[in-house]
Amino acid sequence: MSEVVNKATLAHQAAGKLANLSTSAKNEALMLMAEALVHQADSIITANDEDIERGRREGTSESMLDRLRLDYMRIEAIASALRQIADLDDPVGTLLETIERPNGLIIEKIRVPLGVIGIIYEARPNVTVDAAGLSLKTGNAVVLRGGSAALSSNRRIVEVLHEALEHSAMPKEALQLIEDADRASVNELMKLNGLIDVIIPRGGSSLIQNVVQNSTVPVIETGAGICHTWIDASADSDMARDIVLNAKVQRPSVCNSMETLLVHTGYDQAAFLQLADALRQHQVEIRGCSHTRELLPWAESATEQDYATEYNDYILNIKFVNNLDEALQHIATYGTKHSECIVTRDEENAARFMQEVDAAAVYHNASTRFTDGFEFGFGAEIGISTQKLHARGPMGLPALTSTKYRIYGNGQIRQ
Amino acid sequence: MSEVVNKATLAHQAAGKLANLSTSAKNEALMLMAEALVHQADSIITANDEDIERGRREGTSESMLDRLRLDYMRIEAIASALRQIADLDDPVGTLLETIERPNGLIIEKIRVPLGVIGIIYEARPNVTVDAAGLSLKTGNAVVLRGGSAALSSNRRIVEVLHEALEHSAMPKEALQLIEDADRASVNELMKLNGLIDVIIPRGGSSLIQNVVQNSTVPVIETGAGICHTWIDASADSDMARDIVLNAKVQRPSVCNSMETLLVHTGYDQAAFLQLADALRQHQVEIRGCSHTRELLPWAESATEQDYATEYNDYILNIKFVNNLDEALQHIATYGTKHSECIVTRDEENAARFMQEVDAAAVYHNASTRFTDGFEFGFGAEIGISTQKLHARGPMGLPALTSTKYRIYGNGQIRQ
Numbered sequence: 001m002s003e004v005v006n007k008a009t010l011a012h013q014a015a016g017k018l019a020n021l022s023t024s025a026k027n028e029a030l031m032l033m034a035e036a037l038v039h040q041a042d043s044i045i046t047a048n049d050e051d052i053e054r055g056r057r058e059g060t061s062e063s064m065l066d067r068l069r070l071d072y073m074r075i076e077a078i079a080s081a082l083r084q085i086a087d088l089d090d091p092v093g094t095l096l097e098t099i100e101r102p103n104g105l106i107i108e109k110i111r112v113p114l115g116v117i118g119i120i121y122e123a124r125p126n127v128t129v130d131a132a133g134l135s136l137k138t139g140n141a142v143v144l145r146g147g148s149a150a151l152s153s154n155r156r157i158v159e160v161l162h163e164a165l166e167h168s169a170m171p172k173e174a175l176q177l178i179e180d181a182d183r184a185s186v187n188e189l190m191k192l193n194g195l196i197d198v199i200i201p202r203g204g205s206s207l208i209q210n211v212v213q214n215s216t217v218p219v220i221e222t223g224a225g226i227c228h229t230w231i232d233a234s235a236d237s238d239m240a241r242d243i244v245l246n247a248k249v250q251r252p253s254v255c256n257s258m259e260t261l262l263v264h265t266g267y268d269q270a271a272f273l274q275l276a277d278a279l280r281q282h283q284v285e286i287r288g289c290s291h292t293r294e295l296l297p298w299a300e301s302a303t304e305q306d307y308a309t310e311y312n313d314y315i316l317n318i319k320f321v322n323n324l325d326e327a328l329q330h331i332a333t334y335g336t337k338h339s340e341c342i343v344t345r346d347e348e349n350a351a352r353f354m355q356e357v358d359a360a361a362v363y364h365n366a367s368t369r370f371t372d373g374f375e376f377g378f379g380a381e382i383g384i385s386t387q388k389l390h391a392r393g394p395m396g397l398p399a400l401t402s403t404k405y406r407i408y409g410n411g412q413i414r415q
Numbered sequence: 416m417s418e419v420v421n422k423a424t425l426a427h428q429a430a431g432k433l434a435n436l437s438t439s440a441k442n443e444a445l446m447l448m449a450e451a452l453v454h455q456a457d458s459i460i461t462a463n464d465e466d467i468e469r470g471r472r473e474g475t476s477e478s479m480l481d482r483l484r485l486d487y488m489r490i491e492a493i494a495s496a497l498r499q500i501a502d503l504d505d506p507v508g509t510l511l512e513t514i515e516r517p518n519g520l521i522i523e524k525i526r527v528p529l530g531v532i533g534i535i536y537e538a539r540p541n542v543t544v545d546a547a548g549l550s551l552k553t554g555n556a557v558v559l560r561g562g563s564a565a566l567s568s569n570r571r572i573v574e575v576l577h578e579a580l581e582h583s584a585m586p587k588e589a590l591q592l593i594e595d596a597d598r599a600s601v602n603e604l605m606k607l608n609g610l611i612d613v614i615i616p617r618g619g620s621s622l623i624q625n626v627v628q629n630s631t632v633p634v635i636e637t638g639a640g641i642c643h644t645w646i647d648a649s650a651d652s653d654m655a656r657d658i659v660l661n662a663k664v665q666r667p668s669v670c671n672s673m674e675t676l677l678v679h680t681g682y683d684q685a686a687f688l689q690l691a692d693a694l695r696q697h698q699v700e701i702r703g704c705s706h707t708r709e710l711l712p713w714a715e716s717a718t719e720q721d722y723a724t725e726y727n728d729y730i731l732n733i734k735f736v737n738n739l740d741e742a743l744q745h746i747a748t749y750g751t752k753h754s755e756c757i758v759t760r761d762e763e764n765a766a767r768f769m770q771e772v773d774a775a776a777v778y779h780n781a782s783t784r785f786t787d788g789f790e791f792g793f794g795a796e797i798g799i800s801t802q803k804l805h806a807r808g809p810m811g812l813p814a815l816t817s818t819k820y821r822i823y824g825n826g827q828i829r830q
Binding site: 016019020099101105107112114115193197198212213216218219220221236238239242243245246250332354355356358359360361362363364365366367369370371375376377387388389390392393402403404405406407408409410411412413414 | 431434435514516520522527529530608612613627628631633634635636651653654657658660661665747769770771773774775776777778779780781782784785786790791792802803804805807808817818819820821822823824825826827828829
């Protein structure tokens with residue numbers, strides 16, 4: 001039996017026990033895990049040093065090394081996130097619906113764990129703890145397959161967490177780390193229907209696309225965001241400027257940042273020029289349509305390919321359109337159904353935009369940067385689903401649950 | 416462009432319009448479709464005759480031909496099902512949740528269509544209409560790929576439905592039938608991420624497994640049911656007999672029928688023998704554990720393989736176990752997480768069973784045959800999901816929807 005099958009089987013067996021743990025038992029385990037991470041910070045940092053040194057020898061970029069690096073402050077932050085997860089309401093066991101049938105059957109729909117969650121991610125040791133915490137809190141066993149560049153860190157972290165779980169009611173087998181660094185272990189994990197109930201990829205688009213293309217286990221796809229902001233003719237110009245700047249430059253590297261600005265040809269030209277200046281001052285490279293380039297001779301020309309690109313960088317496409325319909329058409333063509341915004345004082349146009357745009361999150365007069373589990377008040381975020389099945393948009397703890405029907409009878413049989 | 420890509424693209428384009436149709440416009444279209452089927456019954460039956468004759472020439476079994484056959488009564492029943500779908504509440508547009516954030520953002524979560532649903536099914540022309548009706552009612556475009564043995568029937572049915580849609584507000588492009596009988600067209604459909612939002616296979620296990628194994632589009636898996644009934648020591652013997660007989664013989668060919676009966680060794684022996692006699696009178700072949708065969712010398716011996724088989728037939732495994740834990744263990748090992756039942760008067764054992772069994776539907780003192788969208792009061796059934804993602808158990812109209820967040824602000828930006 002391979003490591004992957006062995007560990008997935010152990011997780012599958014533990015899932016049954018985990019599903020029946022009380023909320024307080026799960027929270028206690030999470031608190032012990034947090035405590036152990038802080039207590040064992042030295043040994044975790046020592047293991048992390050191995051990863052960092054190996055990465056440096058192999059020529060890993062400084063920004064990648066920074067994502068990989070652990071220090072006392074980061075470990076404290078990771079432990080603190082676990083404590084916050086412990087504080088959240090437990091969705092498991094919630095009664096969602098009761099149906100009383102004419103034949104006397106009582107049908108209850110309740111939240112239950114998904115079972116075993118497979119997480120495939122990059123060399124970020126914080127995800128190891130975060131994914132484990134979110135999964136265990138919701139009564140799910142979890143099989144982690146992190147990037148091999150973080151293997152020493154992950155191995156030590158999971159050892160520490162296992163030691164903590166030995167002092168809890170939670171079976172330590174519920175938390176499994178695949179150590180096999182070969183890519184074949186990822187492929188194996190994605191095919192374990194019957195042992196793994198869902199795979200959640202966390203990382204860049206090539207990692208996510210590999211999972212979407214090859215997993216036979218159901219997947220929750222997270223990721224790509226080509227988000228638009230549409231400045232309608234009637235937009236308040238100060239508001240438009242603030243929202244556009246925020247959506248583009250507050251954190252360009254993330255999926256809910258803006259990639260393309262659509263502007264009504266009737267929008268105040270002076271206000272547009274001011275906005276363009278502000279973007280330029282923030283070092284934003286502009287790629288524009290022909291009308292944009294007439295107004296901003298310094299702008300580059302935007303191609304079809306540009307409109308279809310998630311830059312995650314200080315680059316912005318700007319396109320003028322004649323009306324709402326053209327804006328909706330552009331968004332339908334190039335958007336990834338993530339987050340889209342209209343800035344307008346026209347309630348009718350706002351209503352049409354909010355109704356007709358097909359996206360996980362549509363905004364009237366607010367920055368797309370709010371598409372985030374914490375900003376939505378969920379207290380946690382597993383990721384932002386960009387598919388329509390199961391969960392869409394920011395995912396809180398309930399996204400890690402399924403449901404079950406309990407039917408109570410007194411001898412009913414079907415006619 | 417292949418037929419599959421062409422038609423999926425048309426469906427994708429129509430989906431946007433469809434998502435914004437009013438409930439009354441959708442219902443009107445469904446009523447026109449029903450009317451057209453009845454009006455055009457002659458031409459549909461003529462087309463169906465071609466399929467039947469071709470099937471007969473090719474040696475198709477009579478039972479398969481019967482599933483394929485259409486007559487006036489069946490067409491009226493199919494039309495009537497469409498009218499019933501029109502009568503159901505429309506889940507699209509339902510406000511599920513409102514979140515008010517401290518920064519003043521108002522976040523609304525509403526039900527929206529999934530987009531484009533791909534249905535892959537066997538040579539059953541009634542599924543063509545049923546799947547179309549359920550999809551269109553929920554604002555989804557639909558791409559149908561039925562078994563090629565029903566192609567003439569399906570082609571004529573879709574022509575008739577298209578003619579009806581021409582008199583409605585619903586774009587006829589929302590309903591597409593793949594006519595390419597080559598299996599490659601199925602494989603092509605399953606890979607159209609971006610055009611198709613979900614694939615729902617309807618049919619036997621090889622069809623479903625082909626989709627689960629090969630689709631890169633998200634799938635809702637329906638199907639296999641190895642369902643158990645557990646007679647606890649304290650069970651009422653009349654109730655146990657009625658429930659067991661119903662679960663086995665009322666309709667053995669369906670997924671919610673019972674395949675294995677688990678009996679407590681402490682259960683009344685005379686009552687068990689009576690039950691076994693009743694099963695035998697219903698022509699049920701018994702395959703039993705050694706204890707069963709001591710009591711029923713005429714029974715065959717049950718193998719591991721038998722316990723893992725969905726018979727869908729007049730065959731039943733019977734196994735005696737010493738306690739609830741052993742019953743739970745057997746169900747966890749051999750069950751398919753579909754429907755499981757405990758018959759008992761012991762409330763404590765009932766509570767444990769209802770909590771600990773991991774299945775879409777768990778029953779206390781009622782037949783597993785009730786796992787069905789109509790029996791649950793949903794008024795429709797797309798199928799019975801046997802996965803944990805998105806929908807689990809019987810699926811009504813809401814299972815064909817996704818959600819979207821609408822966020823209303825007055826200039827909020829993220830700090």
